[in-house]
Amino acid sequence: MSTSWIAIILSSLVALVLTLLPLPPEVHVHNPQWLLLTVIFWSLYRPAQAGLIYAWCAGLLLDVATNGLLGLNALLFTLTAFLVLSLRVRLGVAPLLSQALLIAGFTLLYLAVALWVEGVAGDLVSMATYLSRAISNLAAWPVVYFILSRLGKRASR
Amino acid sequence: MALFDSHRPGFNLLLILVVVSxxxxxxxxIGTRWVSELDNGLGGATDGVIRVIHQPIELTHSVFQWFADRDQLHAELERLREENTLLRGQMQQFVSLRREVDALREMLRGPAAEIPAVLLARRVGHPPRAQGNLFTIGRGLADDIKPGNPVIDADGVVGQVLRSTRAGATVIQVTSRDHMLSVLLGDTGRTALLRGTGENELIAERVPERTQIAPGDLLTTSGIDAAFPRGFPVAQVTDIETDEAQGFVRILAEPVADLARLDHVLVITEPPDSPVSQPDGEKIAAERPDVSGDAADVD
Structure with missing residues (x-):
């Protein structure tokens, strides 16, 4: 078990190095997302060790390394890992070609969400206020549930 | 067998991670303090990785230098010697001029001209980015480099420090789409905001049509943004376009700094023109209504 931990961390580091390789911009555009592919592989074949938290940490590391919006890649990596983990039983035994095709499909989704977030990024400050509403909803839900279930019981009686 | 265990991830964990992201x-x-501390802390590690990756390139560079032609080296030395003499000669004039300016300012009860402290730094790599307008330098927090410090080269403004870690600092160039600075338009005394486009071109939008500016004029930092000291050359006007809105023009300019071949840069480590300087303060006050007037016109 411990060896696979070492393998996971080492391979992630190598993937990060491959991502950070200084390349001319024309080539760089076509550089595969090594770290994302590594995360997908480990969530496919070592789901017990490499779960969502691992994907989130890898994404955050990529954000920091590329000076991007902090948390963007973390979010996208987590979502991708979630997708992979939920399709794992089917994807794990699929032939290599169809795996590659599916991963290309994931990447398209990934890019779509990335574009969307970058579009929204200007409004992220107001997003923070909405988030506080999400948290107050979280706190209010038990109260609402309690009152309304009481009401529902009384009405059905 | 491990493959057939369904390791279905928990929805709760996903939701928590999404909210955290x-x-x-x-x-x-927003620019919260502890987030930037997290960025700086982790950035130290990743900047180190970038530096290590760049080592082989440095090595080949130095090996090539080792084999460089002897005559070429002599020519280079000669050129540098000439340049040094020239610069030192000009510097003498500069010193006497500065003394004169200080004397004049004293008569006007203004403070003496402050020459900011600069720090020489070497480019050690660049983090990957689609636009590629970032690079890493070999000096960081240890040398008192802070985010926001201006970066210049021998010809003009290069950019600003974006992040400073123990292993080095990341610099964003003026040509980046995420960068903007306030400039003086030639000798007109007018200011405009100059923004990067992602290519080797800078744009100042919504400049009043009556501004007397022509291609070839120099745009210098205005000092109003309190990020750059006043008077550093930024860009040269290449073209003037008529804006869609009436009464305004759009100024296209190209940076005077040699951004394609940056090897050594200077980081200005002291805070630029502090607002205590009286004459500058008056000037800012005099220019402000102008700026806000333009903004009102835009609306």
Whole structure:
């Protein structure tokens, strides 16, 4: 078990190095997302060790390394890992070609969400206020549930 | 067998991670202190990785230098010697001029001209980015480099420090789409905001049509943004376009700094023109209504 931990961390580091390789911009555009592919592989074949938290940490590391919006890649990596983990039983035994095709499909989704977030990024400050509403909803839900279930019981009686 | 265990991930964990990510993005956008500390802390590691990756390139560079032609080296030395003499000669004039300016300012009860402290730094790499307008330098927090410090080269303004870690600092160039600075338009005394486009071109939008500016004029830092000291050359006007809105023009300019071949840069480590300087303060006050007037016109 411990060896696979070492393998996971080492391979992630190598993937990060491959991502950070200084390349001319024309080539760089076509550089595969090594770290994302590594995360997908480990969530496919070592789901017990490499779960969502691992994907989130890898994404955050990529954000920091590329000076991007902090948390963007973390979010996208987590979502991708979630997708992979939920399709794992089917994807794990699929032939290599169809795996590659599916991963290309994931990447398209990934890019779509990335574009969307970058579009929204200007409004992220107001997003923070909405988030506080999400948290107050979280706190209010038990109260609402309690009152309304009481009401529902009384009405059905 | 491990393959057939369904390791279905928990929805709760996913939701928590998503909320944490969105919160992180928002806080990063706002510029919260502990988020930037997290960025700096982790950035130390990744900047180190970038530096290590760049070592082979440095090595080949130095090996090539070792084999460089002897005559070429002599020519280079000769050129540098000439340049040094020339610069030192000009410097003598500069010193006497500065003394004169200080004397004049004293008569006007203004403070003496402050020459900011600069720090020589070497480019050690560049983090990957689609636009590629970032690079890493070999000096960081240890040398008192802070985010926001201006970066110049021998010809003009290069950019600003974006992030400073123990292993080095990341610099964003003026040509980046995420960068903007306030400039003086030639000798007109007018200011405009100059923004990067992602290519080797800078744009100042919504400049009043009556501004007397022509291609070839120099745009210098205005000092109003309190990020750059006043008077550093930024860009040269290449073209003037008529804006869609009536009464305004759009100025296209190209940076005077040699951004394609940056090897050594200077980081200005002291805070630029502090607002205590009286004459500058008056000037800012005099220019402000102008700026806000333009803004009102835009609306």
């Amino acid at each position: 969105i919160a992180l993005m928002s806080l990063d956008r």
